[in-house]
Amino acid sequence: MTQAVVSELDERVPGRRWTVRLDAADRGGAAVRVSCSRPACAEQRLPTAAAGRAAAVAHLKAHLRAAPAPRAEAYCACRTDGCRAHLPDTGRPVRTEPWRCGGPIVLAVLTDREGRWWQALECCSRCAAATPGARTVGQAPAPRTGGRPVPAATGAPHFSDQQTAAAGPVPAPRPKRPRRRRPLPKIAQRIIPYDLRPLTLRDELIELGDLFRSYQERDEPDLALLAELHSRKAKAFVAWADATGDIRLRLEAERAEQAAAAAGLQHQHRTGGAPGGGPAVDRLLPVPAQWENARSVLAHVAGHAPLPGPEARLLVLMLTLRAAHTGTGNLVGQDLTGLGLADPGELVEQLTGCGWLELPGTVADLLASRPENATPITVPSLVPEEDGTQPFGFGRKMRPKLSGWAQRVISEKKLRKSKPPAEARLFALTLASRTDGSGRLGRDGQGIGLDVLTAQVPVDPGEFRPLVDRLTTVDWLTDAALTDTGLTGQLSERILPLTCPFRPGGP
Numbered sequence: 001m002t003q004a005v006v007s008e009l010d011e012r013v014p015g016r017r018w019t020v021r022l023d024a025a026d027r028g029g030a031a032v033r034v035s036c037s038r039p040a041c042a043e044q045r046l047p048t049a050a051a052g053r054a055a056a057v058a059h060l061k062a063h064l065r066a067a068p069a070p071r072a073e074a075y076c077a078c079r080t081d082g083c084r085a086h087l088p089d090t091g092r093p094v095r096t097e098p099w100r101c102g103g104p105i106v107l108a109v110l111t112d113r114e115g116r117w118w119q120a121l122e123c124c125s126r127c128a129a130a131t132p133g134a135r136t137v138g139q140a141p142a143p144r145t146g147g148r149p150v151p152a153a154t155g156a157p158h159f160s161d162q163q164t165a166a167a168g169p170v171p172a173p174r175p176k177r178p179r180r181r182r183p184l185p186k187i188a189q190r191i192i193p194y195d196l197r198p199l200t201l202r203d204e205l206i207e208l209g210d211l212f213r214s215y216q217e218r219d220e221p222d223l224a225l226l227a228e229l230h231s232r233k234a235k236a237f238v239a240w241a242d243a244t245g246d247i248r249l250r251l252e253a254e255r256a257e258q259a260a261a262a263a264g265l266q267h268q269h270r271t272g273g274a275p276g277g278g279p280a281v282d283r284l285l286p287v288p289a290q291w292e293n294a295r296s297v298l299a300h301v302a303g304h305a306p307l308p309g310p311e312a313r314l315l316v317l318m319l320t321l322r323a324a325h326t327g328t329g330n331l332v333g334q335d336l337t338g339l340g341l342a343d344p345g346e347l348v349e350q351l352t353g354c355g356w357l358e359l360p361g362t363v364a365d366l367l368a369s370r371p372e373n374a375t376p377i378t379v380p381s382l383v384p385e386e387d388g389t390q391p392f393g394f395g396r397k398m399r400p401k402l403s404g405w406a407q408r409v410i411s412e413k414k415l416r417k418s419k420p421p422a423e424a425r426l427f428a429l430t431l432a433s434r435t436d437g438s439g440r441l442g443r444d445g446q447g448i449g450l451d452v453l454t455a456q457v458p459v460d461p462g463e464f465r466p467l468v469d470r471l472t473t474v475d476w477l478t479d480a481a482l483t484d485t486g487l488t489g490q491l492s493e494r495i496l497p498l499t500c501p502f503r504p505g506g507p
Contacts, residue, residue, distance in 0.1 A: 015074045015105070015122030018063060020056045022049070022116050034059065053115050060109070060118045067120075070107045070140040076123040102126040107138035185209060187233070188252060201243065204236050223267035230260035261503055262288055265437075281437075281496045285405050291500035293394045294402050295433050297321060300391055302455050304381070306356040310423035310458055311341050314410075315348075317426075319357065319379060321403040325396050327383030330374035333367040338411065341422060356381065409498050414474040423459050427467045428476060430456040431491060433500045439491040443502045447488035 018037045025031035025045050032052035034044040036059060044059075046052045103125030110119045110133060120137075128134045185192045187209035196202040211229055215222075237253035240246075265288065285291060301317045318339065322329035336344040345367055351357040358378040359366060369375045384390040394402075409432050410425040420428075434448050435441055442448045450461055457467075464482060468489075471477040480489035491499060 013071065013074050015076055016067070017119065017121040019117055019119045020060045020063075022052050022056050036063075038063075056118055060120060064107070064109070064120060064137055067107070070105045070122050070138050072105055072140040074105050074122045074140075076101050076127050105140040106136045108134045108136050110134050187212065196240070196243065198243075201236065201239050204232070205240065208233055208236060223263045227260045227263035227267060230256045230263060234260060258503075265503065281499075283497050283499065284408060285401060285500055288503045289394075290398065290401060290405075291433070291503070293392070293398060294405060294500045296392060297324065297402060298429065298433060298456060305458075306354050307347070307350055308458065310421070310426055312347055312350070313458055314339060314422040314426055315341065315344065316351070316356075317429075318403075318406065319351075319377065320382065321399070321406055323377060323379040323382050324392050324402070325390075325394070325399045327380065327390075328376060328378050331366060331377050332369045332371055332374050334370075336367060339422070340419065340425070405498070405500075412476075412495070412498065415471075415476065418470065418474050420470060423457055423463070424467055424470055426457045427453075427464075428471060431471070431477065432495065432498050435491055435499045435501050437501045439493070439496050439499060439501075441487060441489050441491070445488075447486045449486045450484065453487065 020037075021035050023033050023035070025033040030048055032046055032049050034046065034052050034056045035041075041059070044052075044055055046055055101124035105122055106125050106128050108121055108123055108128040108131070110121070110131065111117065113133075123131075125136070125139070128136050185206045187205050192202060192205045192209070196205075208229065212233075215226065215229065234253045234256035237249050237256060241249035241253065285294065297320060298317070301313065301320055305313050305316045307313075307316070315336070318335070319329075319331075322331060322335075336348070341347060345363050348357065348359075348363045348366065352359055352363070356379065358380065360376060366375045366377075382391060406429060409429050412428070415424075415428060430453065431441060431448070434443075434452070436443065436445050438445070450464075453464060454461060457464075459467075464487070468477065468480050468482050468487065472480055475492050476495055478490050478492055480487065
């Protein structure tokens with residue numbers, strides 16, 4: 001057996017190998033030299049390293065296209081390079097080293113990370129897989145036996161008393177099929193217990209889980225169907241919570257109720273309806289999440305304004321909307337002078353003096369800036385922390401929508417023509433953000449409490465009567481009734497596109 005192995009080794013040939021290199025042509029210059037290890041290939045000189053790399057890659061590709069397929073009788077060209085697929089030296093003759101490889105012979109391409117040389121070589125598939133960065137571009141065809149029996153593997157024992165069957169290959173045993181378990185019924189990533197009672201509740205949960213999974217596979221959304229599914233889920237989870245005493249199921253039921261209300265409202269908007277049976281409204285902020293974000297910004301400014309007074313509050317609100325996401329934004333002089341403030345420069349000086357606002361230059365430079373040279377501003381309290389936390393939960397695309405909404409409200413045509421003071425603009429923003437779907441003030445049209453108005457608009461309670469009269473005069477507000485406890489009324493149909501109504505059934 002040993003003599004047979006040696007004869008087969010003698011018939012094998014060394015694997016081919018050639019290398020294309022990229023070197024500097026002149027010391028201190030940008031020219032490079034491309035050389036190939038094949039003697040027939042002439043050296044090339046190119047003016048830049050980028051051109052040299054392109055030429056080297058093209059040269060190697062030309063060799064690969066012209067080279068024949070890898071030879072099945074070749075052994076690894078990497079055997080002298082300390083290839084990790086070769087075993088350590090055991091004292092045996094070097095001529096047996098190629099048999100320590102494995103797999104068919106392939107043509108592999110290597111390169112260094114710096115892009116200084118490219119190499120192609122014939123090696124076994126095991127060595128190619130073990131070499132970092134090696135890519136296989138060709139494989140040798142399977143060797144033909146020519147009717148001779150294929151020799152057994154070198155390391156496999158063979159006994160003379162065991163004869164090989166001559167009737168052809170023995171069929172492989174049939175693979176054992178894995179036992180498949182029936183999937184457990186789930187809904188909202190929760191397993192429905194098999195012993196849940198009553199059975200009608202368990203059947204309802206299983207059916208709802210199947211319906212939700214079927215809805216996710218739909219090509220087109222059906223918001224009415226989705227609202228119905230969420231409503232059924234809320235009722236089923238309440239019953240599930242009562243049967244098991246799990247408070248988490250009740251919280252899931254509350255979330256399902258909110259999802260049902262949101263899906264129903266979106267369906268009404270898309271189909272031409274509106275809450276309360278009124279006409280459909282094409283709002284500037286059409287999504288309920290945008291309405292909540294607008295109210296969150298107003299509430300944040302009301303609780304964190306660094307200066308007193310309605311003018312400072314209005315300026316802080318507009319600057320907060322410009323820098324809400326990252327704590328930075330751009331500003332021009334028109335943004336300040338268009339707010340109708342008595343002295344915007346003085347207010348900016350006070351904001352920079354107390355550290356709430358940072359400018360790269362002077363206040364005069366800010367007031368003189370134009371859109372082509374906008375001034376970058378920074379609000380340190382709005383810059384996200386190192387862990388990513390920030391005062392607001394909305395993203396980068398939401399911020400300009402909220403800023404544009406506030407600008408549209410305070411500069412509404414009829415309101416702007418009346419030259420309103422800062423408190424009237426803040427009052428208009430507050431009313432536009434606290435209505436129901438039909439434009440009635442307050443949640444479900446119940447009105448806005450006086451404590452809420454004074455928190456949003458920093459004026460004395462007695463000063464709200466002139467503000468109500470002003471908005472009524474410019475056809476913002478109708479049927480207004482101001483009492484010692486709050487304000488009720490209806491925003492005009494012209495203002496409905498600027499409103500941010502409360503979600504039905506929401507908090």
